[in-house]
């Protein structure tokens with residue numbers, strides 16, 4: 462089984478570390494939810510894994526081999542896809558054109574539409590005309606079409622109502638079920654814990670609840686509250 466592993470990861474920004482000594486493992490086929498208060502460092506962690514920003518300590522390994530010295534493009538080629546915050550669509554392009562940026566062939570596009578049937582009826586619409594939820598569906602479909610081994614998702618729900626975001630969750634589960642390891646950063650904590658296999662909490666850049674079964678956190682609000690406070 463493929464594995465993305467962070468070992469003692471430390472990331473510095475400006476004055477000092479915003480992520481300190483974080484260990485986690487994302488396994489192919491599983492969803493790991495990374496939750497924590499605003500400013501905890503979750504975005505910085507994802508950015509350092511995909512190579513948007515450098516890390517300052519520890520290691521990033523895929524199947525036991527360090528990728529820490531690789532460029533962002535090389536990491537993407539080795540199967541790390543990163544959905545960054547905000548709707549990363551090309552608004553003036555149609556849904557088809559957006560998807561063909563990674564699906565490459567009509568056959569690959571047909572396959573993606575099989576997995577994301579709701580997009581089929583909007584295929585020739587300009588992406589800008591889609592609802593926020595549909596736009597995020599395009600973003601997910603485009604990431605999936607790049608055939609990642611690991612998918613880093615940063616707060617896809619921003620600007621969406623929970624009920625709209627809930628329609629995206631089965632798609633994220635479907636991506637994981639195809640063998641992709643998903644690292645899910647999400648503000649709607651309980652929705653994330655509801656679909657995740659494992660979960661952990663980061664507060665003020667430190668692990669305040671180590672990686673373990675998501676159900677343990679979902680079923681224990683007091684444990685979750687303490688972890689959010691960094692206790």
Ligand SMILES: Nc1ncnc2c1ncn2[C@@H]1O[C@H](COP(=O)(O)OP(=O)(O)OP(=O)(O)O)[C@@H](O)[C@H]1O
Pocket residue numbers: 474475479497498499500501502503504505506
């Ligand atoms: N470009 C930057 N330069 C300097 N410091 C930054 C930069 N971006 C973020 N930070 C700081 O790094 C820390 C972690 O921020 P980060 O965005 O990674 O956290 P987060 O958990 O994703 O928070 P949020 O949920 O608010 O996005 C914060 O103190 C933030 O102010």
